[in-house]
Amino acid sequence: MYENIALTETTFYILLALYRPNHGYGIMLKAEEMSHGRVRLAAGTLYGALNSLVDKKWIEQLPVESGSRKKEYQLTDLGLDILANEIERLRELVENGDAVLEGER
């Protein structure tokens, strides 16, 4: 059904960061931490992507706790499938890349 979807790096890290519930700024920090500072999601990009991902039902917004203004999000089951599928695809890319380049040496 969705085996041909290649996720953008932005989408991939958002989904990964939302394996556990997290809010916008938390997602930025998480992505930066996981990529050792390489991936910095900018706030405008992140905001647009979160809204699109909610529309696609890959993530969902959690009920807002009283006293907190921060919106929290979490991966849906569909989102988890998409993510697992992408990791499988990436594994194939890495294996093929390694196989060819190591064959050269």
Add this chain to the structure above:
Amino acid sequence: MEKKTVWKWFFVWDFDKEEAWLNEMADEGWVLCSVGFCSYTFERCAPEEYTIRLEMKKPDDGYISFMEETGAEYIGRVVQWIYFRKRNEYGPFDLFSDMDSRIEHLDRIGLSLRIIGIANLLIGVVNSFHTWSYGWINLLCATLLMYGLGRIRGKQEALEKERTLRE
């Protein structure tokens, strides 16, 4: 606090030049604190203390609180343009970090130029049937807006071409 107001005009399609100018001002120790039509008010800051970003976006309170959550400060709005600043000590400040969102932002600008351009074209054509009218002013505006649209399209095409190869 010491303040100064500067009057300056930028075409919408030169928003990147506007942003670059505001950042030069901030680097010199003048940070934008309020904004109006063609008017920019600055207050004293330490040199290179702030980064300024601007964006065309429909009013959206959720967006402003989201930005504030990340340490940015909302400066103000002029029509559809919103202005933010962030202290450099809180890390680099960008609104967009991938090609898709940059292209989408240019789409938003292009759409509004198209709407205002077409409105001017229609008004201009209708008014040109009256010899006493100033329909030519609208036609001139429409021409200028279409030129601007071309400039935005140019920026967009460069990004789209790049996106066929990488993100």
